[in-house]
Each structure stands twice: as structure tokens, then as C-alpha cells.
Amino acid sequence: MDKNFVVGVxxxxxxxxxxxxxxxxxxxxxxxxxxxxFGKDAxxxxxxxxxxxxxxxxxxxxxxxxxxxxxxxxxGNYYTGSVAFAPNLAWAADTSVPFASMLTEKLGxxxxxxxxxxxxxxxxxxxxxxxxxxxxxxMITLGTGVGSGIVINGQVVYGHxxxxxxxxxxxxxxxxxxxxxxxxxxxxxAYCSAIGVARTAREWLESSEEPSSLRLVENITSKxxxxxxxxxDKLALRVFEYTGTLLGRSFADFVAFSAPxxxxxxxxxxxxxxxxxxxxxxxxxxxxxxIWKDKVKIVFSQLKESDAAILGASALAWEL
Amino acid sequence: MDKNFVVGVxxxxxxxxxxxxxxxxxxxxxxxxxxxxFGKDAxxxxxxxxxxxxxxxxxxxxxxxxxxxxxxxxxGNYYTGSVAFAPNLAWAADTSVPFASMLTEKLGxxxxxxxxxxxxxxxxxxxxxxxxxxxxxxMITLGTGVGSGIVINGQVVYGHxxxxxxxxxxxxxxxxxxxxxxxxxxxxxAYCSAIGVARTAREWLESSEEPSSLRLVENITSKxxxxxxxxxDKLALRVFEYTGTLLGRSFADFVAFSAPxxxxxxxxxxxxxxxxxxxxxxxxxxxxxxIWKDKVKIVFSQLKESDAAILGASALAWEL
Numbered sequence: 118m119d120k121n122f123v124v125g126v127x128x129x130x131x132x133x134x135x136x137x138x139x140x141x142x143x144x145x146x147x148x149x150x151x152x153x154x155f156g157k158d159a160x161x162x163x164x165x166x167x168x169x170x171x172x173x174x175x176x177x178x179x180x181x182x183x184x185x186x187x188x189x190x191x192x193g194n195y196y197t198g199s200v201a202f203a204p205n206l207a208w209a210a211d212t213s214v215p216f217a218s219m220l221t222e223k224l225g226x227x228x229x230x231x232x233x234x235x236x237x238x239x240x241x242x243x244x245x246x247x248x249x250x251x252x253x254x255x256m257i258t259l260g261t262g263v264g265s266g267i268v269i270n271g272q273v274v275y276g277h278x279x280x281x282x283x284x285x286x287x288x289x290x291x292x293x294x295x296x297x298x299x300x301x302x303x304x305x306x307a308y309c310s311a312i313g314v315a316r317t318a319r320e321w322l323e324s325s326e327e328p329s330s331l332r333l334v335e336n337i338t339s340k341x342x343x344x345x346x347x348x349x350d351k352l353a354l355r356v357f358e359y360t361g362t363l364l365g366r367s368f369a370d371f372v373a374f375s376a377p378x379x380x381x382x383x384x385x386x387x388x389x390x391x392x393x394x395x396x397x398x399x400x401x402x403x404x405x406x407x408i409w410k411d412k413v414k415i416v417f418s419q420l421k422e423s424d425a426a427i428l429g430a431s432a433l434a435w436e437l
Numbered sequence: 438m439d440k441n442f443v444v445g446v447x448x449x450x451x452x453x454x455x456x457x458x459x460x461x462x463x464x465x466x467x468x469x470x471x472x473x474x475f476g477k478d479a480x481x482x483x484x485x486x487x488x489x490x491x492x493x494x495x496x497x498x499x500x501x502x503x504x505x506x507x508x509x510x511x512x513g514n515y516y517t518g519s520v521a522f523a524p525n526l527a528w529a530a531d532t533s534v535p536f537a538s539m540l541t542e543k544l545g546x547x548x549x550x551x552x553x554x555x556x557x558x559x560x561x562x563x564x565x566x567x568x569x570x571x572x573x574x575x576m577i578t579l580g581t582g583v584g585s586g587i588v589i590n591g592q593v594v595y596g597h598x599x600x601x602x603x604x605x606x607x608x609x610x611x612x613x614x615x616x617x618x619x620x621x622x623x624x625x626x627a628y629c630s631a632i633g634v635a636r637t638a639r640e641w642l643e644s645s646e647e648p649s650s651l652r653l654v655e656n657i658t659s660k661x662x663x664x665x666x667x668x669x670d671k672l673a674l675r676v677f678e679y680t681g682t683l684l685g686r687s688f689a690d691f692v693a694f695s696a697p698x699x700x701x702x703x704x705x706x707x708x709x710x711x712x713x714x715x716x717x718x719x720x721x722x723x724x725x726x727x728i729w730k731d732k733v734k735i736v737f738s739q740l741k742e743s744d745a746a747i748l749g750a751s752a753l754a755w756e757l
Contacts, residue, residue, distance in 0.1 A: 202728075252597070253596050253597040267694065267695075269589060269594055269596070270592070272590070274589055274694075274695055274696075275696070276573055276589070276695050276696025276697065277572070277573040277696050277697055277698040278696050278728070278729075278732070279696070280696050280728050280729075281694065281695050281696035282693075282694070282696075283693040283696075283726055284693060284694065286693050286726050287690040287693050287694070288686070288689075288690055288724070289611075290611065291609075291610065291611050291612065291686075292611065292612045299726055299727075300727070301724060301726070366608070366611075369608075370607040370608055370690070371694070373602075373603040373604060373606050373607050374587065374594075374601065374602070374604065374607070374691070374694050374695075375587075375594055375596050375601050375602075375694075376594075376595070376596025376597050376598050376599070376600050376601035376602075377596065377597055378597040404608070404621060406603055406606050406619055406621070407619075407620070408522075408598075408600050409598075409600070412598070
């Protein structure tokens with residue numbers, strides 16, 4: 118029987134999304150399991166995952182027609198198929214889990230391809246989304262953190278060790294930069310993630326008397342800042358102006374590296390497109406060499422948000 | 438007849454070096470012509486170059502045995518074969534010269550492959566030098582400027598437009614950064630080129646009363662700073678410490694991009710290895726994610742300096 122279907126698995130800190138996908142990127146059936154109820158027991162998690170995969174394949178009525186499983190996971194390594202030292206996954210926080218081989222074994226030999234979530238998003242965008250037809254682009258995922266997937270000549274860059282593309286941890290503020298979750302200072306992620314945006318708002322509220330609707334909010338999140346900006350709150354608008362400017366500056370340096378056709382943005386924070394786009398584009402063009410001025414596009418993911426994570430991961434499996 | 442020889446052409450602002458090279462990287466015959474006596478007449482320059490190439494092939498007694506010509510030139514574009522808007526070449530300063538096709542025509546059809554000088558150096562290092570056997574590395578050329586050639590999966594990265602790998606123009610000092618020759622501020626090249634090193638020394642001499650043997654030198658060059666450092670001059674030593682630190686910081690960000698096995702250094706300023714190596718390595722390791730700490734090598738070119746430019750360019754021609 119032809120194997121014309123794949124399964125996409127998106128491993129997140131709280132939940133794991135699983136879907137059966139056809140060649141046109143339609144999600145035929147999907148399900149969700151918890152990632153965070155297995156403590157340090159990786160085997161128990163992989164068992165639950167394998168069972169959920171089998172069930173969703175059954176639900177889609179595609180038993181025996183699955184070409185492979187694509188997995189996007191934090192700290193997933195394409196070369197080794199393992200998930201190692203991923204702070205948000207208790208069962209892989211202080212060890213290296215041979216995820217792909219464990220899953221293949223439990224599924225009776227179905228091949229598994231694994232990479233980190235941002236690389237999976239890049240493959241998804243190239244296969245089904247905003248980067249179709251592009252051979253050189255950089256995917257930036259703006260979520261809780263800032264992830265990246267770099268595509269050169271139509272191929273994801275994995276580097277010497279499988280960990281290439283950690284652009285969220287390049288420096289964007291050298292002097293007195295914020296401490297990042299990774300332990301370094303001044304990382305892009307410390308400023309331009311959802312957490313970074315909320316932090317900027319809180320810092321600015323503390324250091325000034327400027328009136329803002331955000332002063333009424335406890336435990337400000339990036340969503341609160343977004344809502345306030347939509348209502349015209351000036352401080353919130355400036356937070357996005359600042360965030361977009363830092364992103365654009367960083368993009369300029371990324372362009373000098375791989376001369377991409379476009380930067381493709383994805384993730385919860387990318388929803389603030391209306392506030393981020395202009396400062397981002399302006400700062401990028403102010404900081405690139407003349408040869409690239411007004412040449413590199415900034416585009417936003419075209420994948421349906423609810424399907425995107427599964428699609429991205431599933432797209433990996435077509436290469437198997 | 439088998440075509441087992443190539444010609445390497447290294448186009449510099451003042452001279453153009455030409456050599457016939459065999460498969461083992463031996464330079465069998467070489468010559469030099471001026472690049473700077475043709476004014477805006479690109480045709481006259483290419484004529485002189487073609488004549489010199491024919492002569493040097495004759496001298497090596499390899500007529501009819503040349504597989505191709507590899508050219509490294511400032512602002513050389515691999516995709517288009519042209520040299521465009523190269524400030525240091527009068528005949529290509531404000532126009533785009535279809536260098537490869539012009540040269541092929543004058544040489545009766547011998548194929549020509551062209552790229553910028555740093556990419557040519559990367560190919561040379563991979564073919565004959567310190568990067569033999571490496572599939573992922575970043576070549577940094579420390580000369581008058583700072584150039585770069587990025588190799589991923591054994592292939593030079595050219596990007597969407599052929600201009601990828603301008604790492605000398607990524608930002609290394611955000612706040613109050615020096616103006617770079619390119620018009621931007623804070624570029625790596627403004628600090629870590631030969632010119633940048635001299636500039637650092639001059640600035641520090643002006644802004645302090647610190648004794649230094651460099652106070653006796655007029656029009657300080659990087660070579661003067663190097664000589665002073667070798668004599669133990671403390672200010673000169675700190676200039677290299679600072680230069681190495683900035684390089685290392687930038688390398689850390691490059692590592693986050695492509696996760697290379699090594700950074701390979703080449704060029705006149707790389708001769709100051711004894712003063713640059715330690716601060717470079719330290720700053721890189723202080724600024725990478727934990728996964729890369731003490732993992733990425735910094736190595737120096739192993740090519741004989743007098744041959745290196747020709748070898749780098751010639752290596753391109755093997756791919757023809």
C-alpha cells in the first residue's frame with residue numbers, strides 16, 4: 118500500500134499535539150496529550166505518546182499508510198534524534214532522551230524524524246506556508262521564547278552538531294543587557310519574546326510616572342500589552358515600537374549572514390503584526406548594507422494557527 | 438587531453454595575482470599585474486588579465502590542460518559572475534562588470550567561476566588548508582577590512598542574491614559605535630580590521646596620558662601596534678586584548694547561527710595570533726550557549742601566505 122500520510126507531533130512544555138496529515142497539508146485527525154504529568158519518566162511519556170499516535174491514525178483510518186512521524190520538540194537534535202536538557206520537559210530536563218529511536222520501537226518500526234520546534238516550523242512554512250517556493254529564508258518564532266530555523270538552498274541548517282539556529286540567543290543589547298533565561302545577558306529572547314515584552318512594559322511602568330491603562334493590571338503579560346496597544350495606550354504602543362526596533366536590528370545582522378529572501382515570523386507574539394511590522398522593517402533597513410536595503414521581505418506565517426505546529430512537525434516526515 | 442590544472446586569480450585593489458595550480462595545491466607558475474592603472478576602463482583591465490593568464494599558462498606549459506579559472510574579487514557575485522560597485526576597483530566602482538563572461542570570451546571559452554575574496558579563501562582552506570575535512574566552518578579574513586566566507590554542509594553559503602557572508606558588517610558595538618566605511622555604525626570591521634586596530638590605538642593614545650612606545654610613531658598602522666605589543670608595550674597589548682574580545686563576542690553570535698566546527702582565521706592581522714587567540718577564545722566561550730562552551734575551535738590558516746590568495750581562488754575552479 119502506498120504510504121501517503123504522515124504524522125506531526127508538536128511537543129510543548131504542557132501539551133503534545135498530534136495530527137495525521139496528507140500531502141496537501143490537510144490535518145485529517147488530531148489529538149492532544151499532556152506532556153507534564155510524567156515527572157522524570159521519559160518511558161511513560163513515550164508510551165502515552167505512542168498510544169495516542171496509534172489512536173489518531175486509527176481515527177483517520179490510515180493504518181499501514183503512514184510514511185513517517187515528524188516531531189518538533191524543544192532542544193530536539195536532528196542528527197541524534199534525541200531531546201536533551203530541555204528545561205521545560207521534566208523527563209528530559211537533566212538527561213538526553215533518545216526520543217526518535219524509542220518512539221520508532223514502540224510504533225513497530227515507523228521511522229521518526231525529529232528537530233527543534235523552530236526548525237519544524239521552518240519546514241512547515243516552506244512546505245505549506247508563507248515560504249513556499251523560497252530557498253533561502255529565516256524563520257523566527259516569537260513565543261514564550263524566540264526560536265529560529267534557518268533555511269539555505271532549500272535545506273534547514275543543522276550545523277556541525279545539530280543545534281544550529283539559536284538566534285534568540287544572539288546579542289541585541291550589549292551594554293547593561295538583561296539577563297536571559299539561558300544565563301547570558303542581552304539576548305534577543307530577553308527582549309523580544311512574549312516574556313520580554315511584558316518585562317519591558319513592567320520596567321517602563323516602574324521607572325516612570327507616565328499614565329497607562331497597564332497600571333491597573335496585575336502580573337502584566339504580553340497579551341495585556343497587546344490589548345492596551347489596540348486601545349491606543351501610548352506606553353504599550355512604545356513597547357511594541359521598541360520590540361520591533363530591536364528585532365529589526367537583529368534581522369539586519371542575520372541578513373548579513375545568509376542573505377535570505379525573507380524573514381518569516383510565526384508565534385503568539387507575531388499576532389501583534391500591526392504594531393511590530395513598521396519598526397521592524399525600518400530598523401532592519403537602517404542596519405543592513407546598501408546592497409540589501411529595501412530588498413529583504415518580512416512576512417508572517419500563513420498557516421492556520423491551530424494546525425501550524427502539527428503541520429510544521431509533519432512536514433519533516435516527508436523527507437524520510 | 439585531461440584537464441587537470443586550474444588558474445587562480447586574486448583581484449586586489451592594487452595588484453592582481455595569477456597562478457597555475459595542480460590538484461595537490463602546488464602553484465606551478467605565477468605572475469602579477471596591476472589592477473589600478475586602467476581607470477574606469479574595465480575592458481582594458483580584462484584584456485591585460487587575459488593576456489597575463491595566457492602567458493602564465495604557457496610558462497607552466499599547460500596549454501589546453503586548464504579546466505577553469507577561479508576568481509576571487511571584492512564584491513564578486515557567484516551567481517551573476519559580475520563585480521559590482523567595488524569601491525577599491527576604479528573600473529568597477531560605480532558599475533557592474535560582467536567579469537566572468539568577459540574573461541571567458543577573451544580566453545576562447547575557458548569557464549570562469551567568480552566569488553568574493555573571503556569566499557574564495559574559505560574554499561581554499563577547505564580544499565588545501567586548515568579546514569580540510571570540515572563541512573561546517575566560518576572563514577574570517579582579518580585584513581584591511583573584515584571579510585567572511587561561511588561553509589555549511591561542505592558548501593559556501595551564497596544566499597538568495599549571491600552576497601551572503603558579510604559578517605564584517607554585523608554589529609559589535611551598539612552604543613556610540615564607530616562609523617564604518619560602509620556608512621553604518623558599530624560594525625565589526627570598524628574595530629577588528631587592520632584599520633580598526635590602528636584606530637583603537639590612536640583613540641586610546643589621544644584619550645589618555647599612558648606612556649607607550651607608539652607615541653613616537655606617526656600615522657600608526659596595525660603593524661606598528663603589533664611590533665609594539667611584541668616589545669611588551671602595555672597599551673598595544675591591551676589594543677589586541679580588546680580586539681580579540683570583540684572578535685570573540687561576535688564569533689559567539691555566529692556560532693548561534695550555523696553551529697560550525699571551527700572559526701578559521703586568515704589575513705594580515707591574523708599574524709597577531711599570539712595576542713588575539715586567548716581573548717578571542719575566552720570571549721567566545723563566555724558568550725555562547727552552554728551547548729557550545731569549549732566546543733568550537735578557533736584555528737588559523739595553514740596556507741603559505743604568498744600562495745594563499747591564488748590557491749583560494751583556484752579552488753573554486755575545481756567545481757566547474
